[in-house]
Structure formats: C-alpha cells, structure tokens
Amino acid sequence: MALTKAVQGRAFRLIHALLTATQKLGYASAFGTAESAPAPHRRRGGSPHLTITAQGQRCDFLILQEQDRADHIPTKKELSDAEKHSWVRIPRYDYSPAERLRICISGGSRHRADEWADTAARPLEHQLAEIVQEVGLRGEAAERKRLADLEAAREKRLRWEAAMDQAKIDYAEAVRVQRLEGQEKAWRRAADLAEYIDALRLHTQNLPTGTERDGAEAWIAWASGHVQRLDPLNGTLRLPDIPEPRADDLQPFLHGWNPYGPGF
Structure with missing residues (x-):
C-alpha cells in the first residue's frame, strides 16, 4: 500500500471502521487485487486495496498517503x-x-464525491459516515438502473413480439397478394393461348387429311390440356395455405427489428 509506519496503524483502523459499518448494512467486502504499490503519480490508477459491494455495485477503494511538496x-x-x-x-x-x-x-455512479482527504478541520474519521453513505447511494443507483434495464428490456421484448406478430400478418397478406397476382397473370396467359388455339383449329381445318393434319390435331389437343391446367378458374378457388415464414421472409416487414430477437 506504500504507507509509512507513521500512518499504517491509523489507515488500518479506518479500513476496519469502514468494513464494520458496511458489513452491518449487509454489504459484501473483499481484499483488492493490488500486489504492489504503483508509482506516486500513477497511484490513483492502481489496483484496489479492498472492495465493498452494495446491491450488486462494486466499489473499489484505495487508501493513499498524501505527499508534501517543497x-x-x-x-x-x-x-x-x-x-x-x-x-x-532538474526537478522543481x-x-x-x-x-x-x-x-x-x-x-x-458518483453522488457526493470520489475522494475524501484529511483536512485540518475534518480528519477522515469525521468523514467515514459520508463514505459509507456514498457506497449505499451507489448501490441504490445501481439497483435502480438494474430494475430500469429489466423493465426496458421487457418493454423492448413486448414491442419486438408485437412487431413479429404484425410481420407474420403482413407476410401472410403478401403471400395472398402474390398468389392472386400470379393467378391473374396465369388467367390472362391462358386466355391468350386459348385464342391462339382457336386460330390453330381454324387453320387445321384447311389442312389435307393425313400426317400433317394428325400432327396438328395432336398439338392442339396437348395445347388445350395445357391451357386447361394453366387457367386458375378450372381449379378450386380458396384462400392459399400460408407457409411457415423463415427469418428472412419476415425481415422486410419488421421495420428495423431483427427476426432473431430484440437484442440483435
């Protein structure tokens, strides 16, 4: 901790007082990860000497010895x-x-302060209550944030689920429209082909009996069957079955949401 012997006893008493007060409040404490003291100009960035955790919020503590400058x-x-x-x-x-x-x-989240130091008017012993309160306030803020995050995640999931439900409806509607437009195109194609087949029949009537006429009639018979199969009016008209949508099928209807979940 890089503390001189003159302050070690007092530093440990302060630590003991902090741990006693926070443990009575139900906070957890543990040794820090510091293995050696960093250089003085880097000591605030060093590993903590101890940690106190309140409502899931870990607070790292450093006990530093002040330096006099001359x-x-x-x-x-x-x-x-x-x-x-x-x-x-030459140093100044x-x-x-x-x-x-x-x-x-x-x-x-800081509330009052991040640091407390000995002053002529207020030694650290008189500021311990503030430090303990700061740990509690940070824990309360962390708990509020945790609950707020949970609520925000819940609301986000509800919005995602509503978007997914609507996307499935829109997808089904798009499938029906696509099927309808496909039937309309097939119907018009069948009508055009039927008109052409009528022309084929007239033409075939003028052909001499024989191989050529037989071939033409065979072609007309096949073409007529094809038109019958092509024309949707010759089938059963009903609402089409909607296939189970894949993620990629729903993506165009999600308006920015991800089909794999609200967190993506």
Missing part, C-alpha cells in the same frame, strides 16, 4: 550534470510522505 534546491551535481547534458532535467519540487491520508472510491 521547492527543490538543486545540488551541485545536478547543476553540473544539467550544464553538461541537455537532456538532464521535492515530495515527502505526509501523515495525512486520502480515501478514493471508483465504480458506480
């Missing part, structure tokens, strides 16, 4: 090195560990 007085060696080498940079400040601590929280 103007740096260059040494003779630093001045000499800087004069010899252009890449040498010196940092030393202070006896002040800072508690940082990450995870969830």
Whole structure:
C-alpha cells in the first residue's frame, strides 16, 4: 500500500471502521487485487486495496498517503550534470510522505464525491459516515438502473413480439397478394393461348387429311390440356395455405427489428 509506519496503524483502523459499518448494512467486502504499490503519480490508477459491494455495485477503494511538496534546491551535481547534458532535467519540487491520508472510491455512479482527504478541520474519521453513505447511494443507483434495464428490456421484448406478430400478418397478406397476382397473370396467359388455339383449329381445318393434319390435331389437343391446367378458374378457388415464414421472409416487414430477437 506504500504507507509509512507513521500512518499504517491509523489507515488500518479506518479500513476496519469502514468494513464494520458496511458489513452491518449487509454489504459484501473483499481484499483488492493490488500486489504492489504503483508509482506516486500513477497511484490513483492502481489496483484496489479492498472492495465493498452494495446491491450488486462494486466499489473499489484505495487508501493513499498524501505527499508534501517543497521547492527543490538543486545540488551541485545536478547543476553540473544539467550544464553538461541537455537532456538532464532538474526537478522543481521535492515530495515527502505526509501523515495525512486520502480515501478514493471508483465504480458506480458518483453522488457526493470520489475522494475524501484529511483536512485540518475534518480528519477522515469525521468523514467515514459520508463514505459509507456514498457506497449505499451507489448501490441504490445501481439497483435502480438494474430494475430500469429489466423493465426496458421487457418493454423492448413486448414491442419486438408485437412487431413479429404484425410481420407474420403482413407476410401472410403478401403471400395472398402474390398468389392472386400470379393467378391473374396465369388467367390472362391462358386466355391468350386459348385464342391462339382457336386460330390453330381454324387453320387445321384447311389442312389435307393425313400426317400433317394428325400432327396438328395432336398439338392442339396437348395445347388445350395445357391451357386447361394453366387457367386458375378450372381449379378450386380458396384462400392459399400460408407457409411457415423463415427469418428472412419476415425481415422486410419488421421495420428495423431483427427476426432473431430484440437484442440483435
């Protein structure tokens, strides 16, 4: 944790107080994943020292030791090195560990703050209630969001199911229209062919008896049967059976929805 001995005991008492208070509220706690302390300028991005979870919302805690800053007085060696080498940079400040601590929280939606630090007027011991409350508020916000997400997902599924039901209706209507238009085309085609067959009969009557006339009559007989089969009026007229639609069949009628589910 990179804490000096001067503050270790107090830091652990603060941690113990936090864990005791949050466990009484039913929150779960666990050791963090930190294995070593990062460099001071990267310590806020380090792995947590401990975690407290309220209503499913995990909050990561870092216990940091503050640093005092003082103007740096260059040494003779630093001045000499800087004069010899252009890449040498003399630091502007010196940092030393202070006896002040800072508690940082990450995870969830911030309410009051993300960090609490010792001040002359308010040491961290006086701010522990706020920190515990912050964990609870983040847990409540997470639970509200979870419930809202569930409701939004439920409403989305209902809208998807309604869209699927309507798409199946529209698909069935499209199948009927397609069948009707196909019958109309077949009927007109049959009428045109029947007119042509009538012309064939007139022509055949003028043919001499024999092979040529027999062939023409055979052709007319087959053509007449074909027209009979082609003309939808010669069949049973009824509503067509609607095949079970596939996903691709419904896609044109879904207006942006995915046939495989509301989450796609």
